[in-house]
Amino acid sequence: MIADVRGYLREARMPHILCPGCGHGIVLGALLRAVHALQVPQDRLAVVAGIGCSSRLAGYVDACTLHTTHGRALAFATGLKLARPELTVVVLTGDGDGLSIGGNHLIHAARRNVDLTCVLFNNAVYGMTGGQVAPTTQPGWLASTAPYGHPEPAFDGCALVQGAGGTFVARGMAYDPLGLEEIFREALRHPGFSYVEVLTDCPVYFGRYNRLGEGPELLWSQKARFTEVGQMLVQKRFVSPDGTAPPGRVDGLQFGILHRAQRPEFTRVCWGRAARGGGE
Amino acid sequence: MAKLRLVRGNTACAYGAVSAGCRFYAGYPITPSSEVAEEMARLLPRVGGVFVQMEDEMASLAACIGASLGGLRAMTATSGPGFTLMQEHLGYAALAEIPCVVVDVMRLGPSTGFPTAPAQGDVCQARWGSHGDYPVLVLSPAGVQEVFDLTARAFELADRYRTPVVVLYDEVVGHMMEPAALPPVGELEQAGTWRRPSPPVRAPYLPYAYTDGTPPPLVSFGEGVRYHVTGLIHDETGFPTVDPAKVGEMLGKLNRKIPEVPAEGLEPELYATEDAEVVVVAYGITARAAKAAVKQARASGLRAGLLRPRVLWPSPERVLRELASRVQAFVVAEMNCGQWGREVERLVCRTAEVVPVNQVDGTPLAPEAILQAVAEAGGRTGCGVAAGRTA
Numbered sequence: 001m002i003a004d005v006r007g008y009l010r011e012a013r014m015p016h017i018l019c020p021g022c023g024h025g026i027v028l029g030a031l032l033r034a035v036h037a038l039q040v041p042q043d044r045l046a047v048v049a050g051i052g053c054s055s056r057l058a059g060y061v062d063a064c065t066l067h068t069t070h071g072r073a074l075a076f077a078t079g080l081k082l083a084r085p086e087l088t089v090v091v092l093t094g095d096g097d098g099l100s101i102g103g104n105h106l107i108h109a110a111r112r113n114v115d116l117t118c119v120l121f122n123n124a125v126y127g128m129t130g131g132q133v134a135p136t137t138q139p140g141w142l143a144s145t146a147p148y149g150h151p152e153p154a155f156d157g158c159a160l161v162q163g164a165g166g167t168f169v170a171r172g173m174a175y176d177p178l179g180l181e182e183i184f185r186e187a188l189r190h191p192g193f194s195y196v197e198v199l200t201d202c203p204v205y206f207g208r209y210n211r212l213g214e215g216p217e218l219l220w221s222q223k224a225r226f227t228e229v230g231q232m233l234v235q236k237r238f239v240s241p242d243g244t245a246p247p248g249r250v251d252g253l254q255f256g257i258l259h260r261a262q263r264p265e266f267t268r269v270c271w272g273r274a275a276r277g278g279g280e
Numbered sequence: 281m282a283k284l285r286l287v288r289g290n291t292a293c294a295y296g297a298v299s300a301g302c303r304f305y306a307g308y309p310i311t312p313s314s315e316v317a318e319e320m321a322r323l324l325p326r327v328g329g330v331f332v333q334m335e336d337e338m339a340s341l342a343a344c345i346g347a348s349l350g351g352l353r354a355m356t357a358t359s360g361p362g363f364t365l366m367q368e369h370l371g372y373a374a375l376a377e378i379p380c381v382v383v384d385v386m387r388l389g390p391s392t393g394f395p396t397a398p399a400q401g402d403v404c405q406a407r408w409g410s411h412g413d414y415p416v417l418v419l420s421p422a423g424v425q426e427v428f429d430l431t432a433r434a435f436e437l438a439d440r441y442r443t444p445v446v447v448l449y450d451e452v453v454g455h456m457m458e459p460a461a462l463p464p465v466g467e468l469e470q471a472g473t474w475r476r477p478s479p480p481v482r483a484p485y486l487p488y489a490y491t492d493g494t495p496p497p498l499v500s501f502g503e504g505v506r507y508h509v510t511g512l513i514h515d516e517t518g519f520p521t522v523d524p525a526k527v528g529e530m531l532g533k534l535n536r537k538i539p540e541v542p543a544e545g546l547e548p549e550l551y552a553t554e555d556a557e558v559v560v561v562a563y564g565i566t567a568r569a570a571k572a573a574v575k576q577a578r579a580s581g582l583r584a585g586l587l588r589p590r591v592l593w594p595s596p597e598r599v600l601r602e603l604a605s606r607v608q609a610f611v612v613a614e615m616n617c618g619q620w621g622r623e624v625e626r627l628v629c630r631t632a633e634v635v636p637v638n639q640v641d642g643t644p645l646a647p648e649a650i651l652q653a654v655a656e657a658g659g660r661t662g663c664g665v666a667a668g669r670t671a
Contacts, residue, residue: 013519043504048346059508059519064501066349067510069372072342075334079306079343082330083350084502105342108335270330277469278325 005032008042010062017056021207021215023174023200024121028057030177031090031119034184046087048077050102052094053128054121054200071102074109077116078266085267088188091118095136096126099155103135106157106195110166112266113192117184120157120195123202131205142209161195162259168194169259174201175222186257192265199253282461289427289454290357293383293447294319295462296431297355301474302381303329304354306343308336308362312396312451313385316357326465328473337365344380345373349509351475351500353435357383360402361392364409370444371410372511375534377488377495379438379476383431383447385454386564388615388642397642398451400564400615406446407593413531415538418446418593419546420563424458430590433543439476441538442495448592450615452565452644478503489516490533540594548596549588552578556585558658559603561624562613563589566645570613573650582658592620600627609633609657613650616640633657 009032018024035045045063049055051070058065064087068076073091081089098106098120109116124141126132131144135155142149162169168190172180180198187194201207201218212218287295293316297305305320317333324331329352334340337358344354358366363384373380384406388399406418417437421427427449434445479497485505488495499505512520513527521527541547549567552574553559562570567588577584587603587610589596604610609632612621621636628634637653639645 075339075342076346079346
């Protein structure tokens with residue numbers, strides 16, 4: 001039984017701006033079901049987003065929503081969370097927003113271990129600006145600024161965040177919304193910086209340029225390319241509380257909950273210090 | 281009870297902020313502003329506030345805007361190179377109408393420039409730094425006590441007009457030591473954590489529906505009112521709009537909301553202007569040299585006066601135009617190539633001569649250079665071409 005989360009949406013803002021076949025709505029649905037399952041009151045939910053297609057989703061969530069500048073949502077969210085620790089703060093960002101122009105803010109939010117849930121929509125392309133390469137575009141793939149194939153290697157956002165000190169790192173896919181919902185629940189529960197990268201699809205640019213078909217074909221290709229992971233998701237083995245179960249690794253990308261650690265959370269450190277009047 | 285202490289301008293800045301209820305500071309180190317951050321790092325945890333050193337200047341102002349939306353009075357401090365990086369979020373805060381305070385302690389530029397020699401080269405950047413048309417409120421203290429006073433007032437103005445307020449001063453004002461009345465830390469500690477009071481709201485909250493020419497008071501996130509904030513042009517609901525009528529209305533009222541004198545006591549300082557024939561216009565540390573020059577000019581029989589703006593932007597149009605109707609010349613002294621002088625020229629509109637005295641060598645302007653320009657302007661008859669003076 002899939003929960004009805006329309007109450008979390010600003011239905012008056014519909015229709016939304018996303019293209020037919022875009023995977024972002026699937027991801028938002030999974031996120032809102034996780035929020036609903038954890039019974040986060042809407043008045044205590046803040047959604048902070050940057051610039052790009054995925055960041056526009058913030059405006060459709062009936063919560064305190066902050067649509068910021070390109071790449072800098074995590075910095076805004078850091079200030080908001082520090083000022084209002086009681087809020088559940090979710091950051092929506094894209095692969096260009098979070099890993100290119102906002103890469104610095106991502107690694108430092110991870111290092112500080114601010115209690116934010118960062119959802120990075122990875123569709124390997126800049127959608128809003130017309131299909132240019134992203135830092136997640138694989139070498140050889142075509143884009144409007146890579147007409148002969150992308151000459152650069154791609155970023156592994158999860159490895160980056162883990163390396164920077166992130167205490168919850170996971171990767172899911174729009175193909176598997178139920179698995180994704182479960183990852184989001186764990187991420188929202190995690191008392192520290194959580195990073196969930198989600199493979200999603202852009203049929204209008206990425207799919208068209210690379211002749212991979214429409215939305216359904218792109219989602220299907222996620223399954224086809226990540227069979228081993230699909231199997232893991234079915235078995236729900238991707239949740240590994242002790243961090244020992246080996247996550248799936250296909251096509252150079254790992255899936256599942258890839259890393260968990262416990263470190264002092266920054267908001268608590270700051271307010272603990274304020275409560276003590278500055279001393280130790 | 282405040283008592284006089286010998287402190288530097290940057291210290292007074294931090295005390296002014298904290299005494300005004302500032303409980304959040306996010307910044308990135310840069311001379312000659314770093315003492316503001318260091319003082320805030322020491323003070324804030326003692327008064328129930330949060331200090332965070334961010335990864336860069338974009339993040340610093342972003343965090344301030346986020347904290348302000350959360351209900352804390354928030355500030356950052358920087359210098360020219362960092363101020364350039366903050367323009368992105370100055371524009372954002374201006375459009376999204378989120379209160380915050382940005383201190384810019386000016387050093388000689390452009391680029392990395394001459395760290396950390398004094399200059400007043402960020403005056404136009406403070407006005408025009410971000411893209412698009414947006415309102416600005418820039419305060420210009422000329423001494424340590426005034427740094428304290430104006431920094432404190434900046435928070436009140438930021439909340440009243442829901443806008444970023446820039447406190448702009450030069451390296452000399454930031455680093456020089458003068459006696460100033462600062463509240464003891466113990467007194468500040470008793471104030472505890474201050475949060476912006478959120479007004480009662482009758483649903484729906486329309487965060488951008490203006491009343492009496494200004495936006496309604498901001499309701500903090502987490503106070504039970506859900507709304508949307510964006511850097512896209514929006515209507516009174518806060519949601520983006522592409523309706524040209526609404527876009528035009530929104531930008532029109534945004535750009536009209538800050539009056540020339542934004543609050544009582546922020547009128548320009550006028551010194552000996554009643555019968556003046558030549559009025560020196562100067563701000564920041566240059567105004568101190570200018571006042572000395574005016575006194576020397578008076579002593580030698582020249583009818584000189586001083587106009588010192590406390591608010592650089594919006595510029596004091598009414599006062600300048602009134603003076604222009606009765607004086608022969610303005611001498612505009614500043615440590616740049618004439619940034620505010622051009623604004624004076626625009627407002628005076630050829631009704632009086634405007635003589636620039638500019639210096640961009642990393643040293644403060646001395647009274648002698650200003651006095652010489654006053655004497656020359658006073659000695660001239662008619663309205664010839666203004667003789668610019670660049671040391």
